[in-house]
Amino acid sequence: MSPTLPATLSGRTVLVTGATSGIGFEAARMLVDSGATVLLHGRTPEEARAAVDRLIAAAGVDGALLRPFAADFSRLEEVENLAHAVVRDHPYLHALVNNAAMAAPERHTLTADGNEIAFQVNFLAHYLLTTMLEPALTSEPGGRVVNVSSSLHRTAAIQWNDPHRTRRYARLAAYAQSQLALTVFAADPRVTAVSVDPGVCETGLLPLYGHEGAPAAEGAAHVVRLCDPAVEIVNGAYYDRSERVSPAAAATEDRTVKRLTKLADLLVGHTA
Template sequence: MSASDLSSRTVLVTGATSGIGFETARQLAERGATVLVHGRTAEDAQAATDKLVATAGIDAGQLCGVAADFTRLEEVEAMARRVVAGHPHLDVLVNNAGIAAPERHTLTADGNEIALQVNFLAHYLLTCLLEPALTMGSPLLERSRELGDDPGGRVVNVSSSLHRTASIQWSDPQRARRYSRLAAYAQSQLALTVFAADPRVTAVSVHPGACETDLLSLYAMSGVSAAEGAAHVVRLCDPATEIVNGAYYDRDQRVEPAQAATEDRTVKRLSKLADQLTGHHT
């Protein structure tokens, strides 16, 4: 089956300046999508769009650089405002940006453990703020499913199989009392996976496999190419791929996520915690 044409689609990819994010942006653009290429700074985003034009032959008109440092939530808010103003209809948001938790416990200026903020809280806030551009609310979504057409906005969270090793420390989400970089990273990935089941948007999460990226050291093994990992992300961006809200994919197979990711109580509790930590009030 040939890949479907995505020329009518507008997709925002976070963390699109390297690794899986860059390859996801490239593959989407090659299939005709308009891609908002997110970088930590405007210079980073511009460099990535220039590289896509130069090395992949992408039409510059299909690309738009957007910038926000995810360690600063005010920058996430500002970027969301710019995106909604410039692209009032967004078909897909790929929440891909991620960092490995550092060796030492590190807080952002917003007071959050850095991996929790960059990997989850910033994406939570961005998704909530982009909801007007993304949504077709749930009733309309159900109606669209009945009619057999694609309802538009969907969110693809690039997660990790390490979410299975995690627990969310509700009484100490910043892990101030007992810090381990692997546990902090895994907690951020579990939170991202749980967030996919939030009923406010249609979302899935995907483990793209262990890929040759900056995060490979967390897995301590060799990995496939970032392009191969990105292909699993791109497949979920395609309206021809039917998705179920909250579904979790290990590469191209839909599998059950960790039990916590399917519990309504956990989804609601995480939403409440994230609202508190980001200052976002739904």
């Protein structure tokens, strides 16, 4: 069942990470169609600008409502620069969609920051970005964060003593760990946040799940619904598409939330 999209988001500003393709691109299109100002994030300035141009050409949207931003999430310094740029230009942010994600590579890979690459791109970069945007998200009532997660978080365990999986690496386990961490992070009390599994869609992550998926727009609709201030949310809630369900037990444990915060602060601390 398709969710009801917002009638209007006029006057609201939303940052969507990973918005140059897939669910992120479709979410940006739906948000700007609803009248929101969309800060469209891409890995490079060229990719972000090209996505803005595609939206203007294909959807006929008002280009004044689209603002391109860029950061390579495999480099925490670029994430920090992104946060500074957003706050400088948009001190009031109504919603942040943490959507950017990558499939963990076949071979164990560390970033220049020393973190396992899927853990950094899918979780740590969003952790750093969200915490740095906290003033913009909480400057007015109703600011919210929507973490685009995955049902695979239920299969995961966070390797607290070896989060970079240097001793034992498996692609699917690394990806699932990043999704569990992102889901746990939604329960952080500093900002109001939820997680949503948009379903298996035709995106770059499809090979992790199988060979067939729904159109990306279908998954994006479940994400955009949660950006609507008319939809009441509870901090830490988890949605399977439009239905609120219980996440993995770890995602509701206060002890796990605090432990993850401590770990993430340690891993991003040298740039924060």
